[in-house]
Amino acid sequence: MSDILEAEPEVNGLTQVKPTLPSNWYFDPAQYHRELRNIWYRNWIYLCRSETLDAPLAFRTFEIGDQNVLLVRDENGALNAFHNTCRHRGAVLKTEPSGRLQARAITCPYHAWTYKLTGELARMPSKLCAPDFSKADHGLYKIALAEWNGFVFINLDENAGPFDAAPDRDDSAPVDNWPLADLRVGHSVRKLLACNWKVFWENYNECLHCAHAHPELSDIVPIYSRGLLSQRDDPNWRAQGDTTDPKLKGGLKIGAETWSMDGRALPYTFPKLTEAERAAGQTYFTKLPSMYMVAHIDYVRIVHMRPLGPEQTELTAEWLFPAETLNDPAFDLPKAVEFADLVMRQDVALCELNQKGLHSLRHRTGTLMPEEYLVHKLHNWVRSQLDES
Template sequence: MALPTASLLAPGRVVPPAPLPAAEVARAAAPFGQSTMLPRGAYQDDQVLAWEREHLLDGWVCVGRSTEIAPKGMRAESIGRSGVLLVRDADGALRAFENACRHRGHELLPCGGSSQGTRAIVCPYHAWSYRHDGSMIGAPGFREVPGFDTSLYSLKPVRVEEWHGWVFVDTSGQAPDFGSHIGQLESVVERYDADALVTPVVHEYDVEANWKVIIENYQECYHCPSIHPELCRVSPPDSGDNIELEGNWIGGNMDLRTSAATMSLDGHTEGTVMARLDEVESRTVMYVAVMPNLLISLHPDYIMSHLLTPISPDRTRIRCSWAFPAEVVEREGFDPSYAVDFWDLTNRQDWAACEAVQRGMKTPSYEPGPLAPSEDGVYHFTQLMARAYQGQQA
């Protein structure tokens, strides 16, 4: 089996090993068929999550969909150890800044908050103000202060990229260029025209499980016959293949049964197959985990994405969105519930299983177990994590 070519650590960056037993990490990094899951502490310890926030969650991280930031709008997100302010000007240009006023560091917008139609960025504490490009406009009481130079107090920029309707930021400033991060995933996603889709439904879940437990669950259907009878009716759980291409992502596809047009409770669709998909894409669902926090499910007629935000070692906030072609959403009587209801049920089945895993790992004698032959997708993920925990960059 080929290993993932990507690294979760930026090249040339000196990173200490994670605070985990080296021997246990080495067992997780062993060849497929000999390896175990990651050490218990990877899912349980505050110090490990702090290490991840410092070294893994400060590179290219997804913060949402492009449509969530309208022209002359702002949105603030918590990323890794800090906050990011996303700002779109009247011409549609998107910029990102550290979410801190240059005066006393007050957040310019509460994390998770948004605003529309803003003429300027104004700190709510002392009203220091900034243009949409981050340059300072002025500060109350400083007009007559000798030597006060507004050009010295622009907001601190953060690297930002829009890719097929998703927004990514790099708070470290040290990650490789975004094209290298995505790699050959571009060829997998491009024909879905995701940047033109409309998102009419968003659900938010708080899951009492570590963020990695959720990604590992996403990477296999070994569990599907046990907990997903509805999914198994429309997609054979042993179908499809994992894809091994360059980039900081892992994933694979699953087939639709001949009786099913898409993933819904009865296999029917209220939409249409996206215009540029080929014969294989129109009969499969592609599941992709873009490291470290975006899960994308590419269906013939819609795209579902999960945005993961670690809150604590045993709690993850998930923002799940369903996106459809605009002409489908605008159709009279269109009802997205055929897709939403199916995945809301499936999501909740998964979250219950992930929470049970999280609780089970707390038992006194728990030891990481081996991977089943069909869990090669999980192995790809644990290999990426084990190499990162060891401080390896490739």
Template sequence: MQPPVLQPPVLQPIASERAPYNGLTKAEQTLPSSAYWDADNYQRDLDAIWYKDWLLVCREADLAQPLAFRTFRIGTQEVVVLRDDTGVLRAFHNTCRHRGSQLCQESEGRLKARLITCPYHAWSYSLRGDLVRVPSKSLPDGFDKADHPLYRVALSVWRGFVFVNLAEDAAGSAQAAFDPASGDLCNWPLETLVSGHVLRKVMNCNWKIFWENFNECLHCPGVHKDLSRLVPIYGRGLMGRHDDPEWARHADNDAPEFSGGLRDGAQTWSSDGQAHGPVFAGLTPAEHAAGQTYATSLPSMFIVGHVDYVRSVRLVPLGPEQTELTAEWLFAPDALAATDIDNIITFGTQVLEEDAAICEVNQKGLRSMRHQAGVLMPEEYDLHRFHNWVRDRHQAAL
């Protein structure tokens, strides 16, 4: 039975008049250190989270033509996503119903026919997953091809991004799985953007460590010096105005070190802070001023809207202490053709490399036999929400 859908942690809660301070008011314990390196804990993460939630796999544009396919591995599970001959996207376990052979051996490509044929014994399936041909000279009594379709995987498209859910009785949609406090990206033309650059990197850290790093900025002044100059509130170790226990003293001060947003004169995340092409039409003044608008879907992705491009980051766990990160920079087609994007890519890559490096440092210290768990500081309120989300997902899976 599918456990109830639990909402991801709120990443940037809106402060109310009654409780305007975001920070924790008492010390909270982290997850146990073994949650980041123990093989049994890793398997529980897969079973309770990665095999039950909506996961980003690619963009629709990656499967633009009929018969195009890609394969994806999540834990021990391999999925093939394809566009059938009618243009419909479908996903299946990459497993033959005969004796379990892998079907598609390449990571991506285009099927040679309107069939998926097993390379082992040539069972063939339609692109809708139905078994249509068995080359055996005779069939057993009672054998019905209709009883042996491919194992279907739930698929959902959100704004041009393709998600799958491995749960056998998956419910809901990719859109419903986004953090309800995520920023609204409706003014960004996500569906029509094209890829300008892709960064793939294997980080030697548990997937949860990356999300913990994402959910706080205490590390920003020491780890992200250039980013902290671009986003001055990050240089104070804060993510937003109400992270400061004395925020009321500066409530009327709209300087970026108190209100958030980019430094004066900056427009976007780039090495010089300037947009290097036309900005998106239709963005509000508040979206321009913010400099970055985040939308998050745990456990696999976040996406950031900037005024002149969009950046997506996808995570896949490779083991208890390894995580693959795939970042993609997306631009309007005409802007990409006319824009020198190196200034943008260099800056974004620097930030991600800094994050990856410090996450690996974090991972290296966790195996101390004396370190059973850590303690959270007030600014790490979103880590506490994330930890509770992980605990709740594990509890729901019992």
């Protein structure tokens, strides 16, 4: 290994050449299933906002790898998560992505085994029953569920530990001053990416590509135009003194308030934010492996993903707004979402380009540059998860 950066203390950046993960980790089916078992089936995964199951008997289904999950709100208003699998012979219980049950029960479409919304087996159509058969032993397979500030997380591990709301990255900032529980989904976009799930996370974790790939974003956040995420990514940051130049210090360009095409914020902004949070322009919160959040002064955007195959990932973005914004007749939704949607579409194109190139017979691993220290952290996190097996 060779040093490539003489970094002074408190500078972000790799000081040695570091390889990426092996290229076949992004398309090999055996590696993909290893990651499903050790990462996606053992960690807390974000599924949706609580409000999208807005009344008793509402349900939603989700796929995580080859696992199908059923969320149901019971008659008492509580959310329950189950494997979407009948205990009789394993048939899928609900095939629709969402809907409302016609009765206070879940009935298998194959042999009509019927379950309470809390998962207990209620009845079967069999005329005979073996003496040693017990209904209590044949309830639905429950999945650990946690709700945090309106976000629904599940953990497929039978022995899941308690949910920890803390972010998974030390560069994430607190989001306590945003009224997350009170926000509502005003817009969502779902995309199918032709890339491995890790490729998208790598793209999120660096900005070397920003200057040429995100001209609009690099204009709003000038430090991104330098390929840097923050001031301390620059090895000469101490020489900049108490600069207020956003191209050196970070934050939004002078005169901008939020991520939008003209930099202007919506009329209603979050009242409890500190001056530092307002000046920053964007506050990131990361929860591996499934989601990150970008909080602005006027809206919050959630990006979350689920692996559908070695080279296919489902990506969903949700824009959350306060009720005052959504109830305002003058609210211009397209204006509020077009900027971040553009940035996401640019990233999707890059990720799919990246995925195609990884199949080269000659490309065994890539090489990380100093500014890609967060990509290196991500790779170490992946390796540590797999070492638990």
